[in-house]
Amino acid sequence: MNNIEKPPAAYSISELANEFDITTRAIRFYDEQGLLSSDRRSGVRIYSPAERIKLKLILRGKRLGFSLGESREIINMYDPSSENSKQLQFLLDRIREKRQQLERKRREVNSMLKDLNTAELNCITALSELAVPTRQKNRK
Amino acid sequence: MNNIEKPPAAYSISELANEFDITTRAIRFYDEQGLLSSDRRSGVRIYSPAERIKLKLILRGKRLGFSLGESREIINMYDPSSENSKQLQFLLDRIREKRQQLERKRREVNSMLKDLNTAELNCITALSELAVPTRQKNRK
DNA sequence: TCTGACGTTGACGTTAACGTCAATCAGTAC
DNA sequence: GTACTGATTGACGTTAACGTCAACGTCAGA
Numbered sequence: 001m002n003n004i005e006k007p008p009a010a011y012s013i014s015e016l017a018n019e020f021d022i023t024t025r026a027i028r029f030y031d032e033q034g035l036l037s038s039d040r041r042s043g044v045r046i047y048s049p050a051e052r053i054k055l056k057l058i059l060r061g062k063r064l065g066f067s068l069g070e071s072r073e074i075i076n077m078y079d080p081s082s083e084n085s086k087q088l089q090f091l092l093d094r095i096r097e098k099r100q101q102l103e104r105k106r107r108e109v110n111s112m113l114k115d116l117n118t119a120e121l122n123c124i125t126a127l128s129e130l131a132v133p134t135r136q137k138n139r140k
Numbered sequence: 141m142n143n144i145e146k147p148p149a150a151y152s153i154s155e156l157a158n159e160f161d162i163t164t165r166a167i168r169f170y171d172e173q174g175l176l177s178s179d180r181r182s183g184v185r186i187y188s189p190a191e192r193i194k195l196k197l198i199l200r201g202k203r204l205g206f207s208l209g210e211s212r213e214i215i216n217m218y219d220p221s222s223e224n225s226k227q228l229q230f231l232l233d234r235i236r237e238k239r240q241q242l243e244r245k246r247r248e249v250n251s252m253l254k255d256l257n258t259a260e261l262n263c264i265t266a267l268s269e270l271a272v273p274t275r276q277k278n279r280k
Numbered sequence: 281t282c283t284g285a286c287g288t289t290g291a292c293g294t295t296a297a298c299g300t301c302a303a304t305c306a307g308t309a310c
Numbered sequence: 311g312t313a314c315t316g317a318t319t320g321a322c323g324t325t326a327a328c329g330t331c332a333a334c335g336t337c338a339g340a
Contacts, residue, residue: 014316024317029298042306044317060248065205068297074252077259080266088267095260099253106249108200112214113242119217120235126220127228154286164287169328182336184287208327 010039011047020059030058035072064105074098150179151187160199170198175212204245214238 008015017024030036031045036054038045047055054075061071077095082088148155157164170176171185176194178185187195194215201211217235222228 012317023299025300026298028318033297043319044306060252062297063205064245064248064252065203078255078262080262083270085267085270088263088270092260092263092267095256095263099256099260102249102253102256105204106246106253108204109242109246109249112200112204113239113246115218116235116239116242120232120239122218122220123228123232123235127225127232130223130225130228152286163329165330166328168288173327183289184336202327 007049009049011049011052013045013047016047016052016055020055022059027055030055030068033068033072035068035075064102147189149189151189151192153185153187156187156192156195160195162199167195170195170208173208173212175208175215204242 011019013024013027016027027036028045031038035058036047036051038047038051040046057075058068058071061074062068066074073094077091077098080088080091082091151159153164153167156167167176168185171178175198176187176191178187178191180186197215198208198211201214202208206214213234217231217238220228220231222231
């Protein structure tokens, strides 16, 4: 017998809330807004693994500064449920649009990291000069 | 004589608003909140190039999902105005903390870009199968 | 001097994204 | 049955980040 943990086939609302460290209220809100869809077992929400992934995508989107509406759009990009060519071309355009946004974000994250590096260096320098204030310090 | 554009030594509120495509109200709000500081020429706000940079940092932060409070912290990381070693060490810790956040954001941006790529491929495939629905399509 | 563009300060309104609370129901444990 | 746990649906409250509007100041140009 093997001890590998099987991924659950379904999740309760509080399981998801605990896993992602959010409140059930938030999940219910996403549900109301149609970002998640849930089966009901006598009124009680039950989420499939696919919905759990959607939730992950929503939270990732939030951390990157996307609104819930934008995250909804992004999620909808993953299934080409639209069948006709016009819709597909439109979807393709929006995918490429989002890519532009994300590449900008990537550039800005990198630039911000560079800034932090120099800030860190300044900080370290200031610290070391505090620690050894007189040794070999040639002042004019 | 040369025709190079000298960078202005000062900016009015509407100049900045136009440059960054935001409203003067937003700038005034940042000013109130102490994210920007302004000289006053008979009541009228005047911004230095340094404040203009701060504004850029604020907007970049927003696009990456930072709150105004977080952006304020990040901006404050760039000048080691605190002199004593304790403060500097604390600052250093927070810099490294922010770096963690940013590196996570970077990973997530990259992962999101990958997702978009596969979404694009799916879309393109669906399109091409629509365009040539009968040719060489071997169905079981 | 009057006008118009641009600025100011309140003060209140708005939207997104939940938080909070109350009343209620459904399954389990004793 | 009863008590407890965890879920539900309203309904209203809250916070951040501005928008909007009114009333007013200021300064250059005709």
